[in-house]
Amino acid sequence: MATNRFHRYAAMAALVLFAAIFIMPFVWMLSTSFKHETRIFPPPGEYPQWIPRIDATDAQGRPLVWHRGQSAVDLGADEKGMHRLLENGREISVAAADIARRERIRFYWENYTRAFQMMDFFQNLRNTLYICLMATLGTVLSSSLVAYGFARIPWRGRDALFVVVLASMMLPYQVTLIPLFAVYSKLGWVGSFKPLIVPYFFGVPFYIFLLRQFFKGIPEDLSAAARIDGCTEFGIYARIILPLSKPALATTVLFQFLFQWGDFLNPLIYLQDDRQYTLAIALQQFQSQHESAWGPLMAMSTVITLPVILLFFLAQRTFIQGITMSGLKG
Amino acid sequence: MTRLERRNLRNGLLFISPWIAGFLGFELYPLLMSVYYSFTEFNVIQPPVWSGLANYHELFFDDPVFWRALYNTLYFTAFSVPACLAASIGIAVLLNQKIPAMSVFRTIFFLPSIVPLVASSVLWLWVLNPDSGLINMALKQIFGIEGPGWLADANWAKPALVLMSVWGIGGAVVIFLAGLSDVPPALYEVAELDGAGPFRKFWNVTLPMLTPTILFNLVMGLINAFQYFTQVYVMTGGKGTPVDSTMFYALYLYRSSFFYLRMGYASAMAWLLFIVILAATVGVLVSSKRWVYYHGD
Numbered sequence: 001m002a003t004n005r006f007h008r009y010a011a012m013a014a015l016v017l018f019a020a021i022f023i024m025p026f027v028w029m030l031s032t033s034f035k036h037e038t039r040i041f042p043p044p045g046e047y048p049q050w051i052p053r054i055d056a057t058d059a060q061g062r063p064l065v066w067h068r069g070q071s072a073v074d075l076g077a078d079e080k081g082m083h084r085l086l087e088n089g090r091e092i093s094v095a096a097a098d099i100a101r102r103e104r105i106r107f108y109w110e111n112y113t114r115a116f117q118m119m120d121f122f123q124n125l126r127n128t129l130y131i132c133l134m135a136t137l138g139t140v141l142s143s144s145l146v147a148y149g150f151a152r153i154p155w156r157g158r159d160a161l162f163v164v165v166l167a168s169m170m171l172p173y174q175v176t177l178i179p180l181f182a183v184y185s186k187l188g189w190v191g192s193f194k195p196l197i198v199p200y201f202f203g204v205p206f207y208i209f210l211l212r213q214f215f216k217g218i219p220e221d222l223s224a225a226a227r228i229d230g231c232t233e234f235g236i237y238a239r240i241i242l243p244l245s246k247p248a249l250a251t252t253v254l255f256q257f258l259f260q261w262g263d264f265l266n267p268l269i270y271l272q273d274d275r276q277y278t279l280a281i282a283l284q285q286f287q288s289q290h291e292s293a294w295g296p297l298m299a300m301s302t303v304i305t306l307p308v309i310l311l312f313f314l315a316q317r318t319f320i321q322g323i324t325m326s327g328l329k330g
Numbered sequence: 331m332t333r334l335e336r337r338n339l340r341n342g343l344l345f346i347s348p349w350i351a352g353f354l355g356f357e358l359y360p361l362l363m364s365v366y367y368s369f370t371e372f373n374v375i376q377p378p379v380w381s382g383l384a385n386y387h388e389l390f391f392d393d394p395v396f397w398r399a400l401y402n403t404l405y406f407t408a409f410s411v412p413a414c415l416a417a418s419i420g421i422a423v424l425l426n427q428k429i430p431a432m433s434v435f436r437t438i439f440f441l442p443s444i445v446p447l448v449a450s451s452v453l454w455l456w457v458l459n460p461d462s463g464l465i466n467m468a469l470k471q472i473f474g475i476e477g478p479g480w481l482a483d484a485n486w487a488k489p490a491l492v493l494m495s496v497w498g499i500g501g502a503v504v505i506f507l508a509g510l511s512d513v514p515p516a517l518y519e520v521a522e523l524d525g526a527g528p529f530r531k532f533w534n535v536t537l538p539m540l541t542p543t544i545l546f547n548l549v550m551g552l553i554n555a556f557q558y559f560t561q562v563y564v565m566t567g568g569k570g571t572p573v574d575s576t577m578f579y580a581l582y583l584y585r586s587s588f589f590y591l592r593m594g595y596a597s598a599m600a601w602l603l604f605i606v607i608l609a610a611t612v613g614v615l616v617s618s619k620r621w622v623y624y625h626g627d
Contacts, residue, residue, distance in 0.1 A: 007528050011427045018421060019438045022497065026441070028464045029453050041462045048467050142348040149345025155338045165349065168357050172557055172607055174583055174600040178367060178593045179360035182374055202352025233341045262446030264560040269588060280448040287452050288567050294456055301449040308444050312437070319440075323501055324508040 029305075033298035034107040040294050053103040066100040074099070111295035112303070118296065119282050120274065121303075128278040131196050131267075132260040138200035139207055139256045140249060146203040147211035148237045152223060162212075169205045173265075181269060191272040196263075200256075207252045210325060214248035215241055251322035254315055258308060279304050368598035373591040385598035396599070398574050399582040400606075405488055406578065407555040410495040414551060415544065418499040422506035423536060436507070443500030451564035454494045455481070481565060484575040491562065491576065495555075502547045509543030510536070514625075541622040549611055556607050559584065579603055 027050065032040060034052040042048045056064040058073055065074045065085070072087035082093045115121070150162050184195045218241060226236050242249070267278045277285065283300050290296065312319055331339070343350070368385055370378035389396050421439055425432055442450065457464045458480040466477030480490040513536065521531050559580040562570065568585070570577030583603070587596035 008427060008429075011424050012429055015421075015424045015429065015435055018424075019435050022442060023438050024464060025453055025457050025497065028457060032456065042467075047471065048462070048464075142352075146346045146349040149342045153338050153342040153345065155342035156335070158342060161346070164353070168353065170608075170611075171357070171361070172553070172600070172604055174557070174580060175364050175597075175604050176357060176360035178587055178597050178600070179363035180356065181587075182363070182367075182372075182593070183360070185374055199352065199356050201348065202356060203346075203349035208349065233345070237345070258444060262448065264446075264448055264563070265584075268563075280446055283448050283452060284564050287455075287564065297452055298456065301452050304449045305445050308446065309441060312441065312444060316433075316437070319444075320436075320504055323504045 026305075029298045029301055032294055033111055033302045034109070035111075035295055036106070036108045037293075037295055051105055052107055054106040054108070056102040056104040064102040066102050067094060067098060071102065072099070108295065111299040115286070115296035115300040115303070118290070119286050119300065120277075121279075121282075123275060124277050124279045124282040127193075127276055128261065128280075131193055131278060132257050134193075134197045135200040135260045136253055136256045138197065138202075139204050140252050142201050142203045143207035143252065144211050144242065144245075144249065145237070147208045147215055148241060150208065151212040151215035152218075152236070152241065153233065165205050165208055169209070177269075184270065190270055191276070192270075193276070195270045196260075196266055204256070206326070207256070210322075211245065211248050211252065213325070214245050218244055247318065247321065248325075250315070250318045251325065254311065254318055255322055258311070261308065262304075364597045364600060367594045368601055370594040371592075372594040372597075374593055375591075378594060381594065385595045386602075388595070389598060389602065395574060395577060395582060399570075399577045399579045402488065402575065402577055403556060403558065403579040406491060406495075406558060407552060409489075409492045411548065411551040411555050413492060413496050414499045414502060415547060417496050418502035418506055418547070419537075419540065419544070421499070422503050422510055423532065425503070425507060426510045436504070439503050440500035443498045447560040448564050450494075450498070451561045454497075454561075455565055458490050458494070481576075482572065484572045487572060487575045491558075491565075494561065502551070505547060506540065506543055509540050513539040538623045539625060541618075542624060545614070545618050545622050549614055552610050552614065553607055556580075556603065556610070 031050050031052060035049075036052070036054050039049065039053060058064055063074045065072055065083075067085055067087060070087055072085040075084040075086055075091070077083050077096065078093075081096055083096055083099055085092050085094055085099070150158060150165070180195070181190070184190050187194075189195050189198075222240055222244075223236050226240055231239070262280055263278075264280050264284070267281045268284075271277055271281060274282070274285070283297075283304060286300060287297055367378055369380060369382060371381050371384075372378035425435055425439070429435070445453075458466075460466055460477065460479045460482055463477075463480070465480070469475045469477040478486040480486050517535050517539070518531055521535050526534065557580050558578050562576050562578050562581055563584070566576050568581070568589075570581050570585075579599070580603075583596050583599045586592045586599060
């Protein structure tokens with residue numbers, strides 16, 4: 001039907017438009033991150049440049065200009081405002097209105113090196129990776145154990161306690177934030193990585209829920225057969241259930257890692273020395289000290305964002321499945 | 331209890347023991363302490379001093395910033411949550427049209443939602459820059475309009491944050507896409523036989539079938555909006571400027587506790603926030619009986 005095809009094209013056009021709008025900030029970020037500081041703010045009345053450029057110069061560093069379609073070296077202006085040009089080996093004098101700036105494409109990598117130096121980047125990266133890995137490890141180990149206890153062993157009071165797990169997800173973090181800070185400061189943990197890692201070794205309700213759903217879908221016969229063979233409960237968990245649950249475990253690893261990678265509030269509260277900062281905190285600190293250093297700021301934002309985007313492309317299926325799982329069974 | 335039941339009980343409790351310990355230590359104890367702190371003057375360094383209802387009294391009667399923060403948060407929630415819902419439903423419906431390169435489009439809409447919030451906030455500071463930001467430059471060059479000062483203007487700061495929140499709808503889009511794939515194609519065929527066009531089909535088939543998913547995204551959206559913090563902290567240097575126009579509830583709570591060291595006061599704020607969130611969630615769930623349609627259940 002013709003109208004059907006028309007609707008399809010209209011939908012397609014709308015999608016292309018929206019997609020362009022959604023991707024624009026990323027392109028803008030990348031573009032700015034490669035711009036020389038003199039080019040970040042376009043001159044009044046000019047279009048912003050998407051491809052980074054700088055003023056073109058000759059081998060001796062003298063600025064190049066266009067004069068009547070010809071390239072010429074600008075030797076500077078005299079007191080009357082006339083520009084002396086070196087064109088085809090001849091020196092001529094022309095009015096400023098007759099010449100146009102000549103530019104060339106140049107990706108200004110120095111924003112990245114500057115940002116790295118100003119931020120103690122590699123130290124911050126090490127801190128972030130350490131916290132991410134430890135917290136993720138804790139989350140997966142503890143949440144899968146707890147989920148197994150809720151999914152695969154029948155015991156009295158199990159379902160009532162599971163309701164408590166679900167209810168604890170509803171509690172806003174602000175309620176426990178202050179007492180936890182008080183406890184950690186009494187323990188002397190403030191200013192260390194411990195508050196960012198240790199709690200994750202005690203099961204995270206969201207992943208307990210996610211893994212329990214998955215474990216429940218594994219046929220009971222497998223456990224029964226293993227029990228007859230004399231396998232312990234822990235053996236069933238470690239050797240049968242975990243290997244069969246790779247998709248759900250992958251979702252847990254991925255989501256928890258990403259959460260830690262971008263987490264802001266907890267590092268903000270508990271890390272006090274800039275040698276301990278994670279990348280997210282370091283970027284915020286950097287931003288508050290260099291508010292208009294947009295080149296290095298965009299370079300740093302790109303560096304923090306890029307691993308996330310790479311992870312997405314490597315694990316696209318796990319992402320989409322995980323989001324869907326948490327959405328539809330919630 | 332038989333021997334098997336006893337063994338199962340022991341094993342079950344053993345497996346969930348990390349959670350029990352964590353729940354007691356990281357949830358229940360802090361929860362109770364938080365109630366207690368909310369009735370005290372407490373700065374972490376010295377032990378708490380009982381002050382009765384003083385914190386609550388001050389919040390309600392002597393603190394205009396508190397009311398300002400509550401107003402800002404409700405304003406943001408009231409605009410951001412519906413805008414995000416409408417945009418994510420719209421994009422999901424467009425993506426669901428069996429369009430070529432659908433996964434490319436899906437990726438483009440999804441990516442902003444997984445970017446670390448600090449990075450996307452810094453990026454949006456630049457996008458919203460009044461002079462040379464992407465948005466004002468586009469407004470000027472495409473429409474010839476002089477754009478507002480966005481985050482520099484007390485009237486435009488919150489709309490700027492609402493606009494930015496719409497950029498992060500990727501997760502909701504993916505969830506709506508899954509919801510759309512559960513709509514039985516037969517319903518559309520019947521609607522077509524009855525002569526329904528695309529808008530009627532959307533209004534009378536798609537939307538009712540999506541209501542359970544809308545409910546889920548609505549509740550999650552409300553909970554997140556009430557706790558909106560990282561973006562506004564990064565974009566205003568933790569100050570909620572200009573003139574408190576972006577002083578959001580969670581930001582004021584953070585400032586009360588870690589800037590002014592008024593932990594008791596902030597605990598009282600946390601409980602009021604919990605009550606507001608709970609009331610909103612319960613309200614939505616109760617009302618959902620009237621507008622959520624469960625197909626086949």
